[in-house]
Amino acid sequence: MADATHAPATVQAIAADLSPQAYERAAAHLSSLDADWARNIAAIGPCRHAAKPAREPYEALVRAIAYQQLSTKAGDTILARLLALFPGSPFPAPAQLLACDPAAIRACGFSAAKLATVQGIAQATLEGTVPSRAQALQLDDDKLIERLVTLKGVGRWTVEMLLIYTLERSDILPADDLGVRDGYRLLKRLETMPSARQMREFGLAWQPYRTIATWYLWRMRSAVTT
DSSP, rough: OOOTOOOOOOHHHHHOOSHEEEEEHHHHHHHOOHHHHHHHHHOOOOOOOOOOOTTTTHHHHHHHHHHTTTTTTHHHHHHHHHHHHTTTTTSHHHHHHHOOOHHHHTTTTTTHHHHHHHHHHHHHHHSSOOOOOOHTTTOOHHHHHHHHSSSSSSOOHHHHHHHIIISSOOOOOOOHHHHHHHHHHHHHHHHOOOOOHHHHHHGGTTTTHHHHHHHHHHHHHHHOOO
């Protein structure tokens, strides 16, 4: 994670460093750690991580909640139904979402808990707790996590996905993610998955490229089965 004392300019530089050249440096760094990393990076190939930097944090968080604990296909369906409620805009503004009939949102496939969460995100955006993208670029990783996990239904993993995909942070390790933990199990041929605490310790060696390490760990199963 970035140090909380980093100046805004440093945070912006970190956020922007997800170029193909940075991917190559990251792959070289990880490959230099040991033979397991080198072998599996060679098997998976160049990193093709694709961020979504045009999205505002509000939109990214609502989208993340829509997909939470669901398959990609199911999440796509729910999100498409939600967007269909607002044909005049590419994505509903916070005020639009709050003004929408809750029953209509529930009918899209949102559970009562998810409905409360997305409404809370919309309200927090209007109140300024959820920052704009421009504001978020001035905050380091830990500050954003600390700020956004105060929202009901928004956990650390959800904020980490925001950091990785919307804010293009290059040194994020979602240590609680089962795909990351299982990827490391496969990488090291372990019998059981490491704990989140162990993952954070292992990840110290992957700095400042933990986002790229995460991308490779997510793809370990395909590397093992091909």
